Amino acid sequence: ESKQHLNNGHIVTMRDVKQLSIVKRNTVVSVGLRENNVVISFSAKALQDGKLGDTIMIQKNNLQRLKVVVIGKNRVEIR
Secondary structure (H helix, E strand, C coil), rough: EEEECCCCCCCCCCEEECCCCCCCCCCEEEEEEHHHHHCEEEEEEECCEECCCCCCEECCCCEEEEEEEEEEEEECCCC
């Protein structure tokens, strides 16, 4: 993902790009919790953008907020 607008003919360097966010703020994400062969999953709203491995905040339907880790496209996990 580009940090700024790139003009035609501009040589792209590592300073011009950043890692793509795979969870966007205010989108619905799938939340998973795995413990002792039991899997619980539910949906929640992401309160922050997140890249793979980032810890972000989500909000459940009952307005409870949790910290979760991004594991995939619109997928997070409670650890």
